[in-house]
């Protein structure tokens with residue numbers, strides 16, 4: 001069978017991530033890896049989930065947990081999320097919430113919702129690789145998202161038209177971004193909304209790490225700023241993607257979208273066609289665990305991850321040679337390192353793994369155009385103090 005003759009054009013942009021291939025090699029105990037950006041499994045509220053799941057499966061309740069359900073999501077979880085969104089400055093109703101299988105599914109659906117092949121998406125440069133993967137199936141063109149850009153909206157529109165489509169969306173992770181760890185300040189969020197309004201486009205706010213702030217003052221979500229400007233969630237252009245992956249547990253695949261109800265209604269139709277609904281048992285358990293302990297649990301995560309971030313920043317200050325700079329994230333899981341121009345971090349990784357037994361993610365993968373080869377991403381979420389000290393010391397020696 002010659003599959004090439006039957007594959008859809010969109011598959012041309014689907015490729016195995018170099019990083020994933022590389023990460024497979026890192027499962028050896030003597031390698032200190034700062035590559036994976038995953039939560040520390042020791043911090044999962046496993047007992048709370050065991051209890052919640054067993055209660056949900058006991059007696060007549062099991063019928064609900066195991067049955068088909070509505071595409072919008074489990075109503076008590078949507079109600080908890082509407083209350084939760086209000087606590088972060090986003091007053092909304094359950095009609096403004098749809099449950100998704102992680103925020104990754106939300107990104108996939110938003111690509112389908114907004115992008116026709118040839119359309120233009122503005123994205124961070126670098127940006128979350130999984131967002132590019134999700135949007136790529138819709139064959140968009142990417143341009144850098146810069147809230148402070150002075151390019152006239154008419155020029156951007158004309159370029160997008162010449163490229164065969166229209167500017168449709170700006171996608172960003174404004175808090176402790178993956179991969180840079182950087183946060184867009186309140187003024188930047190206003191500028192971004194100004195530009196989005198001038199262009200008439202949607203803003204996708206990926207809030208995967210928003211709850212994990214370790215210091216500094218919280219910046220209101222873009223959706224909150226949008227509501228304050230426009231008078232209510234039904235007038236907004238911002239689509240907020242939330243996730244329980246970094247706060248409770250990623251394996252349950254529970255995330256949500258919060259937006260104006262016409263957006264939610266269309267996402268529900270897309271979800272109906274794609275997978276009918278997210279797993280009922282996982283939603284029921286998530287609602288119970290979130291209601292019982294979300295704030296306390298997240299406060300504990302902040303203490304542990306915040307201390308690891310401090311440890312990594314201190315080790316970098318001690319160990320990195322001249323000419324190397326890095327971000328100082330106020331939250332999240334990542335530090336972004338910039339090496340001198342001309343350094344290739346993908347080649348460096350090969351040597352780092354072979355000679356120093358330490359690993360990171362080369363930064364080039366996060367740029368839609370493959371630039372940024374002199375950058376790399378370090379994650380501090382899963383390493384203890386001793387491994388952070390030793391791993392950064394090894395990296396420093398190699399770089400020197």
Ligand SMILES: Cc1ncc(COP(=O)(O)O)c(C=O)c1O
Nearest residue numbers: 102103104128173178208243245
């Ligand atoms: C910025 C960002 N957005 C979205 C996701 C997807 O997370 P999930 O689908 O588990 O909610 C991730 C996962 O690492 C991420 O880093």
